[in-house]
Amino acid sequence: MTGMIGTALPRRDGPAKLHGTAPYAYEHDVEHPAYAHLVQATIARGRVTGFDLSAANALDDVLAILTHENAPRLEDTGNAELAVLQDDAVAFRGQVVAVVVAETPETARQAANAIQVTYDSEPHETRLRADDAGLYTPEKVNPALPTESSQGDVESALASADVTVDEVYTTPMEHNNPMEPHTTVAHWDGDRLTLYDSTQGVHPLRSAVASLFGLDEDRVRVVAPYVGGGFGSKGQPHAPVALAVLCARHLTGRPVKLAITRQQMFSLVGYRTPTIQRIRLAADHTGALTGIAVDVVEQTARVKEFAEQTATPSRSMYAAPHRRTGHRLAELDVPVPSWMRAPGECPGMFGPEVAMDELAQRCEVDPIALRIRNEPELDPDSGKPFSSRNLIGCLEDGARRFGWDARDPRPRTRLEDGWWIGTGVASSTYPVHMSPGSVAEIRYTADGRYEVAIGAADLGTGTWTVLAQVAADRLDVPVDRVELRIGDTDLPNATVAGGSSGVASWGSAIADAAGAFRDKFGTDPAAGDEASGRTPDLSETFAMRAFGAQFAEVAVHADTGEVEVRRLLGVFAAGRIVNPRTARSQFLGGMTMGLSMALHEQSVMDHRYGHVVNHDLAEYHIATCADVRSLEAHWLDETDEHVNPLGTKGIGEIGIVGTAAAVANAAWHATGVRVRDLPITPDRFL
Amino acid sequence: MEATITITVDGRQRTVAVDTRTTLLDALRDRLAVTAPKKGCDHGQCGSCTVLLDGRRVLSCLALAVAHDGAEVVTAAGLDNDRLRETFLDNDAFQCGYCTPGQLCSAAGMLDELKAGWPSAVTDGEPTLSASEIRERMAGNLCRCGAYVGIVAAIQEAGR
Ligand code: FES
Ligand code: FES
Numbered sequence: 001m002t003g004m005i006g007t008a009l010p011r012r013d014g015p016a017k018l019h020g021t022a023p024y025a026y027e028h029d030v031e032h033p034a035y036a037h038l039v040q041a042t043i044a045r046g047r048v049t050g051f052d053l054s055a056a057n058a059l060d061d062v063l064a065i066l067t068h069e070n071a072p073r074l075e076d077t078g079n080a081e082l083a084v085l086q087d088d089a090v091a092f093r094g095q096v097v098a099v100v101v102a103e104t105p106e107t108a109r110q111a112a113n114a115i116q117v118t119y120d121s122e123p124h125e126t127r128l129r130a131d132d133a134g135l136y137t138p139e140k141v142n143p144a145l146p147t148e149s150s151q152g153d154v155e156s157a158l159a160s161a162d163v164t165v166d167e168v169y170t171t172p173m174e175h176n177n178p179m180e181p182h183t184t185v186a187h188w189d190g191d192r193l194t195l196y197d198s199t200q201g202v203h204p205l206r207s208a209v210a211s212l213f214g215l216d217e218d219r220v221r222v223v224a225p226y227v228g229g230g231f232g233s234k235g236q237p238h239a240p241v242a243l244a245v246l247c248a249r250h251l252t253g254r255p256v257k258l259a260i261t262r263q264q265m266f267s268l269v270g271y272r273t274p275t276i277q278r279i280r281l282a283a284d285h286t287g288a289l290t291g292i293a294v295d296v297v298e299q300t301a302r303v304k305e306f307a308e309q310t311a312t313p314s315r316s317m318y319a320a321p322h323r324r325t326g327h328r329l330a331e332l333d334v335p336v337p338s339w340m341r342a343p344g345e346c347p348g349m350f351g352p353e354v355a356m357d358e359l360a361q362r363c364e365v366d367p368i369a370l371r372i373r374n375e376p377e378l379d380p381d382s383g384k385p386f387s388s389r390n391l392i393g394c395l396e397d398g399a400r401r402f403g404w405d406a407r408d409p410r411p412r413t414r415l416e417d418g419w420w421i422g423t424g425v426a427s428s429t430y431p432v433h434m435s436p437g438s439v440a441e442i443r444y445t446a447d448g449r450y451e452v453a454i455g456a457a458d459l460g461t462g463t464w465t466v467l468a469q470v471a472a473d474r475l476d477v478p479v480d481r482v483e484l485r486i487g488d489t490d491l492p493n494a495t496v497a498g499g500s501s502g503v504a505s506w507g508s509a510i511a512d513a514a515g516a517f518r519d520k521f522g523t524d525p526a527a528g529d530e531a532s533g534r535t536p537d538l539s540e541t542f543a544m545r546a547f548g549a550q551f552a553e554v555a556v557h558a559d560t561g562e563v564e565v566r567r568l569l570g571v572f573a574a575g576r577i578v579n580p581r582t583a584r585s586q587f588l589g590g591m592t593m594g595l596s597m598a599l600h601e602q603s604v605m606d607h608r609y610g611h612v613v614n615h616d617l618a619e620y621h622i623a624t625c626a627d628v629r630s631l632e633a634h635w636l637d638e639t640d641e642h643v644n645p646l647g648t649k650g651i652g653e654i655g656i657v658g659t660a661a662a663v664a665n666a667a668w669h670a671t672g673v674r675v676r677d678l679p680i681t682p683d684r685f686l
Numbered sequence: 687m688e689a690t691i692t693i694t695v696d697g698r699q700r701t702v703a704v705d706t707r708t709t710l711l712d713a714l715r716d717r718l719a720v721t722a723p724k725k726g727c728d729h730g731q732c733g734s735c736t737v738l739l740d741g742r743r744v745l746s747c748l749a750l751a752v753a754h755d756g757a758e759v760v761t762a763a764g765l766d767n768d769r770l771r772e773t774f775l776d777n778d779a780f781q782c783g784y785c786t787p788g789q790l791c792s793a794a795g796m797l798d799e800l801k802a803g804w805p806s807a808v809t810d811g812e813p814t815l816s817a818s819e820i821r822e823r824m825a826g827n828l829c830r831c832g833a834y835v836g837i838v839a840a841i842q843e844a845g846r
Contacts (some may be wrong), residue, residue: 010775010776010778011775011778011780013783014774014775014780015771015775016783017738017779017780017783017786018762018774018775018786018790019722019723019763019771020721020722020723020761020762020763020786021721021763022783023721024721024724024784026715026721026725027715027721029719035716104705104716105712105716106705106707106708106712107705136756166728177830178782178784179724179732179734179782179784179828179829179830179831180724180726180782180784180822181725181726199751226782227782228724228782228783228784228830229781229782229784229830231830259725261728262726262727262728262729262731262732453779459779459781459782460780460782460783460784460831461781462781471832481708581778582778582779582781583838585778585781585831585833586781587831588833588834588835588836589781589831589833590832591832592832592834592835593832596832607846616727616729616731617726617727617729617731617732617828618729622824622828622830623832623834624823624825624828624834625820625822625824625825625827625829625834625837625838626821626822626824626825627834628821628832628834628835631820631834631835639757656802
């Protein structure tokens with residue numbers, strides 16, 4: 001072991017990114033491409049009754065217009081989100097009803113705008129309501145978790161408690177908005193299909209496309225060495241990739257580029273469902289919990305079900321003998337919700353962590369002491385021991401760094417220069433995932449380097465750097481002798497970059513391959529020697545989660561209600577950290593997105609028409625450079641040999657979990673106003 | 687309708703026929719295969735497409751190519767400022783890298799503006815290279831990965 005694991009190596013893909021030469025999906029060099037542009041439905045529900053294509057067809061340089069009337073038939077239409085242009089049904093506003101391919105992007109767009117579509121509209125429903133008569137209980141929630149959980153008798157616990165909290169919290173519809181819009185360049189060449197795609201998983205995308213079009217997987221190649229962010233929205237295939245392939249099939253031999261617009265991203269590539277969370281806590285007067293009930297209402301799309309696991313983090317956070325959680329869905333005429341950074345945990349730690357602050361207030365107990373008092377010995381959900389659990393360590397270390405001790409617990413006591421100032425805390429958690437099925441290959445080259453190959457993805461997560469470190473460490477060679485290859489289905493199979501599972505899944509496969517390589521060839525291999533390894537199975541003996549604590553200092557302007565997050569500090573216990581430099585960026589990036597969620601993010605649906613009105617970056621606000629003041633991420637040295645051979649727990653998502661609650665709690669402490677609905681906008685304080 | 691323009695891109699003179707509706711960003715990316723400037727929104731809302739146009743930072747998605755015949759364009763690929771690249775790498779001021787070419791061009795343009803004494807909304811007296819000045823002046827370059835802390839530190843270090 002060279003000790004490369006734990007070293008703050010600068011990003012290996014840095015020079016390419018800092019010269020702008022790292023190729024993203026749109027930028028691969030293909031010969032003589034054609035350009036596609038989408039036409040979207042302007043009704044929320046109904047049928048297409050006809051197209052007037054005459055103006056579009058009259059334009060020079062239009063190569064093809066595909067609609068459900070002439071598009072090639074798909075082999076497998078089981079995933080209705082991907083079954084594009086197969087019939088006349090419109091299931092949500094913004095669904096694609098036609099696509100134009102032209103010689104230039106300008107002409108493609110002009111022709112798309114010139115297409116007239118007529119519809120037969122039906123009444124639609126896009127508003128999520130807790131009292132919707134059609135609410136139903138899904139069979140499972142994402143990814144395959146039980147919809148409900150129950151222990152003891154929570155109603156009796158609530159009825160007999162000294163202190164209770166019974167409040168409703170909401171989080172709005174939010175869109176991932178990675179900076180790189182979703183793009184596919186598709187090329188049918190003879191009987192082979194090549195895709196340059198902005199995807200979080202080349203192999204899973206290949207499988208999806210192969211079954212959609214009835215192809216053998218070995219005829220499809222997906223390439224994605226660089227991806228301009230994803231945050232879940234590039235984790236599952238969405239309609240645009242299917243449309244690009246349809247166009248390329250229609251124009252065989254000609255590469256087709258389809259880059260969707262920022263506006264189109266608001267209806268075609270997933271989003272976080274709005275959630276309505278009723279949280280009930282029962283406790284004795286010291287704050288010891290006797291009951292926890294979390295009931296969540298959220299939406300899914302009529303065209304395809306996605307059930308966010310919002311209530312699930314509450315199953316493992318705090319001890320209480322009586323508890324229940326459940327999810328109910330409203331099936332609406334809306335675009336398909338999907339993964340957005342920490343699905344489940346991110347919205348699902350907002351309500352409960354604000355409720356804990358309210359309980360602390362009602363019991364007159366310090367919010368940190370309250371959390372420590374309710375620390376469980378075993379995982380309350382499964383009854384298993386935790387492989388490691390250092391929530392208390394994070395709270396205590398954070399309190400010390402943040403200067404929590406000096407805090408006056410009373411709200412609305414600090415007014416400085418016209419700003420009310422307060423501080424707040426919330427816990428973070430995220431489950432440890434490792435996906436089975438990744439394979440890594442290591443080959444020794446004639447010039448003395450180790451080629452490490454795996455079809456993994458780097459969305460900015462640091463994969464290019466940290467997997468090389470893992471290989472160098474396990475081969476016991478300097479990292480500059482490791483040449484990593486990722487992002488291509490020509491390389492060995494890799495699972496999706498999702499669930500913060502990348503290093504655990506791919507890194508463990510590389511560690512296994514390195515062990516096999518040394519076993520077989522010793523330390524003096526010959527050119528061409530190669531060995532492979534696989535991801536091991538996840539232990540079932542333990543409950544495995546990462547934990548953290550986030551502290552916020554918030555200022556609210558006394559006259560205007562403007563909200564500033566002046567300080568944000570997080571401490572995490574997330575297993576072994578492979579690269580402190582890139583890991584810090586993951587934590588800070590998550591916290592920044594959490595700050596953004598706390599103050600800004602909200603997709604506003606116009607229910608008359610069923611579309612998001614603020615569908616661009618001028619009106620869907622995300623945190624800018626000016627919003628982020630003092631921001632710090634720290635972590636505890638945590639050794640956990642049970643999670644996986646590397647001891648890592650995953651760090652891509654936990655940073656966004658709990659941030660919004662910490663900010664809301666600090667805003668209450670500043671002003672005495674309890675905000676239970678995100679985002680925390682100025683009007684709440686006026 | 688097409689028009690032929692000649693522009694200098696990263697020190698190289700290029701002559702190209704463009705649709706008169708083509709933005710400078712699309713002319714660079716689609717016609718000249720200069721892909722350092724990125725398209726994040728195409729509406730002047732994100733900063734990913736920032737280049738230096740005749741020495742000043744502009745959003746190339748809001749510039750029509752045909753209006754800039756004879757212009758000199760510098761992208762992140764040709765930016766003569768390795769110090770900024772060094773401090774960005776050191777401070778891990780990027781993750782996915784998609785906003786990065788725009789951040790770099792914007793940072794270079796911003797440092798020049800500051801040096802010339804241009805005030806910003808937060809300036810009080812003489813503008814200095816403070817974190818709050820940098821945050822304000824870089825607020826037009828969105829980074830969804832949330833690398834702002836590193837970006838501010840990198841620019842402050844490079845500007846010293
Ligand atoms: S692409 Fe020009 S500002 Fe977003
Ligand atoms: S580095 Fe990914 S958007 Fe800035």
